[in-house]
Amino acid sequence: MFLQKEVYRLGSEPGLRSLPPGPERDFLTLTWGPIVYRTTYAPDSQRLIPIFLRALNEEIQKALSRCLPGSTEQIRLLETTYASKVFNAQEEYHGLDEETVRDAFHDWKVALALPAIELPVRLRMCLMIDDGVLSHLTTTVDMSSMVEKDADYSSCPVKVIEENFPDVHRRDSKPTKEDYPGWTKVALSAIVEVYDGLRRGRSLEDYHKSSQVYLGNAPGHNLGLTLKSDGCRMDRFISRKRPRLSPSATQQTLPPDEDSTDMKLAMLLSLFPDLEQDALLDILISSGGSVEDASAVITAQRGYKPAKKRTGGVSAIQTSMTSHIKTEAGLPPKRQLTRKGKTLHLFSPEDVAAHTPCTIIHNFLPPDEADALLLELLDESKHFSRYRFQLFDRTVESPHTSSLYVATPEEIRQQTSEYTYGGRYRSNVRQLTPYLRAVSAKVQRAVNDEVQKRIRACYPDGKKLKYQSPKEWVPNAAFVNCYDGPTESVGYHSDELTYLGPRAIIGSLSLGVEREFRVRRIVASNDDGGDDSEVSAMGLTADSPPRRKTTSKGIDGRADAQGQISIHLPHNSLLVMHAEMQEEWKHAIVPAQTVSPHPLSGNRRINITYRWYRDSLHPRNIPRCRCGTQAILRCVQRKRENKGRYMWMCYAGHDPGKKGCTFFQWAEFDDDGEPLWEIKPTEGGAPTLRNFVEEDDKQ
Ligand SMILES: O=C(O)CCC(=O)C(=O)O
Numbered sequence: 001m002f003l004q005k006e007v008y009r010l011g012s013e014p015g016l017r018s019l020p021p022g023p024e025r026d027f028l029t030l031t032w033g034p035i036v037y038r039t040t041y042a043p044d045s046q047r048l049i050p051i052f053l054r055a056l057n058e059e060i061q062k063a064l065s066r067c068l069p070g071s072t073e074q075i076r077l078l079e080t081t082y083a084s085k086v087f088n089a090q091e092e093y094h095g096l097d098e099e100t101v102r103d104a105f106h107d108w109k110v111a112l113a114l115p116a117i118e119l120p121v122r123l124r125m126c127l128m129i130d131d132g133v134l135s136h137l138t139t140t141v142d143m144s145s146m147v148e149k150d151a152d153y154s155s156c157p158v159k160v161i162e163e164n165f166p167d168v169h170r171r172d173s174k175p176t177k178e179d180y181p182g183w184t185k186v187a188l189s190a191i192v193e194v195y196d197g198l199r200r201g202r203s204l205e206d207y208h209k210s211s212q213v214y215l216g217n218a219p220g221h222n223l224g225l226t227l228k229s230d231g232c233r234m235d236r237f238i239s240r241k242r243p244r245l246s247p248s249a250t251q252q253t254l255p256p257d258e259d260s261t262d263m264k265l266a267m268l269l270s271l272f273p274d275l276e277q278d279a280l281l282d283i284l285i286s287s288g289g290s291v292e293d294a295s296a297v298i299t300a301q302r303g304y305k306p307a308k309k310r311t312g313g314v315s316a317i318q319t320s321m322t323s324h325i326k327t328e329a330g331l332p333p334k335r336q337l338t339r340k341g342k343t344l345h346l347f348s349p350e351d352v353a354a355h356t357p358c359t360i361i362h363n364f365l366p367p368d369e370a371d372a373l374l375l376e377l378l379d380e381s382k383h384f385s386r387y388r389f390q391l392f393d394r395t396v397e398s399p400h401t402s403s404l405y406v407a408t409p410e411e412i413r414q415q416t417s418e419y420t421y422g423g424r425y426r427s428n429v430r431q432l433t434p435y436l437r438a439v440s441a442k443v444q445r446a447v448n449d450e451v452q453k454r455i456r457a458c459y460p461d462g463k464k465l466k467y468q469s470p471k472e473w474v475p476n477a478a479f480v481n482c483y484d485g486p487t488e489s490v491g492y493h494s495d496e497l498t499y500l501g502p503r504a505i506i507g508s509l510s511l512g513v514e515r516e517f518r519v520r521r522i523v524a525s526n527d528d529g530g531d532d533s534e535v536s537a538m539g540l541t542a543d544s545p546p547r548r549k550t551t552s553k554g555i556d557g558r559a560d561a562q563g564q565i566s567i568h569l570p571h572n573s574l575l576v577m578h579a580e581m582q583e584e585w586k587h588a589i590v591p592a593q594t595v596s597p598h599p600l601s602g603n604r605r606i607n608i609t610y611r612w613y614r615d616s617l618h619p620r621n622i623p624r625c626r627c628g629t630q631a632i633l634r635c636v637q638r639k640r641e642n643k644g645r646y647m648w649m650c651y652a653g654h655d656p657g658k659k660g661c662t663f664f665q666w667a668e669f670d671d672d673g674e675p676l677w678e679i680k681p682t683e684g685g686a687p688t689l690r691n692f693v694e695e696d697d698k699q
């Protein structure tokens with residue numbers, strides 16, 4: 001049973017298990033089924049899409065026992081693990097051609113950030129429902145109403161688009177032959193066969209007959225029915241009044257009660273594509289699970305209320321076949337769709353300061369200076385590289401490029417031979433550029449002002465936090481990242497503290513394309529989301545979304561336990577990550593569906609994080625582990641009994657080709673975050689890092 005094996009294979013795939021926790025991963029690892037893009041939004045499509053989705057699911061179900069060997073039990077398992085995903089948002093997908101759908105599918109796969117492993121078969125093809133496909137369905141529906149019998153949808157076609165690799169650098173599945181457009185039409189009843197063929201290494205091209213639909217090889221199906229051209233019935237499809245449906249066809253628009261909640265939601269979402277899935281779910285539940293009642297409620301409300309605006313992000317729904325499966329008691333199976341952790345989008349500086357450990361200053365630099373810095377760094381970004389690191393048994397590359405900037409050539413030498421990053425020496429270090437340097441004085445001043453304001457307004461007794469440095473913050477290193485296009489990103493992380501020390505402060509300047517910076521609190525592992533940290537005691541998170549119980553998924557289940565907060569970072573905005581950030585929160589730049597191009601940088605975003613490396617944490621002072629490399633400094637973030645303690649540990653195992661050791665030592669600091677060790681004298685007066693801002697620059 002190939003699909004059964006496929007589902008088990010995916011469940012045990014290390015790459016897929018390392019995806020961020022959440023419905024996306026469950027969807028990829030625990031289920032199988034097609035990815036569908038809806039590009040048609042003609043008025044009649046509102047009622048036809050649910051029919052189409054239902055027909056698709058039914059035909060796949062029928063094909064399972066027809067095309068595949070296996071016991072009733074095995075087929076049942078496939079039915080229960082089936083789930084399709086439908087990308088369904090008019091503003092994003094309306095009228096797209098096949099090539100653009102392939103690109104959208106590609107981008108979605110890249111956004112999943114799957115490492116270069118063998119892909120699940122479901123990610124090798126996607127289906128497209130366009131006007132032509134729906135036109136064929138309309139004909140089927142019309143004919144069935146004329147002869148007063150159930151419609152047979154088995155030969156209705158769907159467009160199948162193949163896209164093999166999610167890797168941004170490879171587009172192997174782009175059609176090479178001139179007569180093959182990179183997609184083909186397959187009858188609904190033959191999709192399982194094509195799925196299986198792709199899994200066994202065939203190409204979609206093998207099923208392609210120009211202007212024809214592949215009907216499958218199963219008995220009773222002929223290959224190669226010629227279709228009329230796509231547009232032939234479109235005028236009718238668009239302008240014709242809704243045909244009178246037979247009772248059976250009507251039933252398919254308004255589903256009977258045994259439909260799964262997923263299916264009902266899919267239908268509601270098709271009827272009201274501008275409403276959020278969660279809002280529809282609430283209405284569905286309050287309507288006792290009846291799609292008919294829920295849709296009446298919404299229509300009535302619409303008389304008074306404007307349609308709610310969809311927020312950005314991926315607009316997709318999932319449908320399942322469970323509507324066809326009855327439990328022993330004849331009841332629909334228990335619904336599995338869990339509600340996602342919510343994302344709160346923050347735009348105003350007041351909201352950012354109130355709900356996160358950050359403050360933001362918009363329009364930070366004079367516009368000309370911001371533009372000059374952006375241009376300078378875009379030019380520099382030609383020299384940036386991807387950081388490679390070891391994740392279990394795989395070498396992974398950062399999904400963006402970067403370089404580190406320091407003040408002098410001597411510091412470049414130190415940074416490439418003494419300081420380490422992620423357990424090894426850096427290779428890409430460059431010297432501070434004129435604008436980077438010029439801007440640092442302003443960043444330094446603003447960051448120190450924001451820190452003082454924060455201490456007075458938010459911290460207990462208006463005093464700095466324990467381990468926070470009382471000294472002025474003086475940047476002496478800058479990490480510059482370039483995110484080229486919407487899919488480039490950085491995953492959730494806390495910044496390495498080795499040279500910054502505890503309670504680090506970071507000034508982060510964004511230039512070019514606006515992107516979303518997401519933050520989320522780290523939740524302790526041995527409680528149910530409760531938190532006893534200094535920060536929550538300050539009441540900074542009073543308004544965070546309600547906590548959820550820890551699930552059997554352990555850490556993964558908790559990761560999104562308190563939801564995420566999205567801070568929008570436009571061009572020329574300075575974000576200050578305050579002292580409570582790195583120990584208790586994680587941050588990320590999440591992949592986007594699309595970005596609004598910036599006049600100077602196109603799709604690119606440049607980010608500079610200004611940092612202050614402490615003299616006392618110079619490499620010569622850092623503990624060495626048994627394998628000879630410097631240990632790195634980390635804070636215990638999850639284990640409640642040691643939460644907030646710092647430790648030195650070996651990180652060499654994250655360097656490709658190196659094995660780490662088990663070195664571990666608690667790290668002790670005084671109240672100002674200075675290490676409690678004897679500072680080693682500099683050999684031959686080797687300097688510590690020079691501040692970017694000279695005394696005379698400060699004015
Ligand atoms: O690009 C950003 O805004 C964040 C970058 C970041 O988190 C990092 O470099 O550590």
Ligand SMILES: [Fe+2]
Binds near residue numbers: 493587
């Ligand atoms: Fe970071």
